[in-house]
């Protein structure tokens with residue numbers, strides 16, 4: 285099998301002019317690995333498309349620390365080619381979206397209906413193992429390669445836990461389905477599950493990557509009265525309007541646009557940048573009783589300093605949202621239903637498709653904001 289492996293992170297200097305060129309540094313090595321077979325509780329999946337997400341970039345630049353070497357990629361679609369022992373509800377040939385939290389179904393979070401926060405999944409995702417056993421990937425020389433979030437989908441094949449897939453209808457195009465496992469699940473869930481936006485509310489979304497744009501689509505779908513989409517890259521603004529935003533602008537425009545649409549603040553602000561400073565700004569942009577949903581991943585060293593009185597004094601809420609508080613087996617079919625009805629234009633997120641050998645060039649394109657979702661095929 286073929287996979288893209290990260291052996292060492294390429295730290296970002298933080299300054300835009302000194303961003304590393306991944307096309308030159310080539311941190312991801314596309315190589316042949318020994319092909320593992322699924323164990324009990326696992327599936328072999330032929331990956332058709334995987335897409336590059338900001339969380340992959342965060343592992344590459346070292347802001348998300350993971351055990352290396354690791355085969356990256358966590359947003360993908362494929363077909364089941366082999367089924368391990370004890371799996372009776374998935375068959376060879378099934379069309380599957382891969383999900384990056386393999387929920388155990390039995391821990392405290394799973395039992396309370398919050399599988400996105402599964403304790404066992406967090407542990408094995410952190411160690412680079414799979415839910416039903418230790419890492420299977422090996423170089424031809426026998427060196428262990430860690431799995432990324434139980435998926436490792438920048439590859440032509442993956443062995444994953446049964447809990448890492450959701451079976452979908454055969455006829456959904458792979459280029460659409462590929463984006464449902466991370467971007468769509470996370471962005472839509474932030475709005476529909478975490479914030480539970482209702483018709484007529486005002487919503488602002490900060491950061492217009494695939495997650496932020498999915499949040500814009502969800503707010504529009506929920507019939508929010510106004511959907512204000514903010515990103516410093518004005519090249520993203522037309523796309524946000526196409527996704528259902530009612531107003532777009534840069535961070536400098538945000539206060540004016542919010543005042544115009546929602547008076548003293550929006551009901552819900554979604555932070556999809558991953559910046560402590562933007563989370564703090566969002567708290568200033570919500571009205572009394574409003575909620576900020578923190579969905580972007582800040583650097584682990586980032587700390588938040590905000591006026592403490594706004595919580596008890598103005599009823600504001602700060603809500604963390606991991607994977608959109610999703611229940612994947614419920615939400616992916618639900619969201620695919622919206623897409624089928626023409627109410628969720630997920631195609632807009634798909635910028636282009638490239639061969640897996642161009643994955644490092646893809647990192648540059650994502651880091652510079654040239655692409656929303658670039659799909660890869662091995």
Ligand SMILES: [Zn+2]
Nearest residue numbers: 337339359466
């Ligand atoms: Zn992702």
Ligand SMILES: [Zn+2]
Nearest residue numbers: 388391394402
């Ligand atoms: Zn669990």
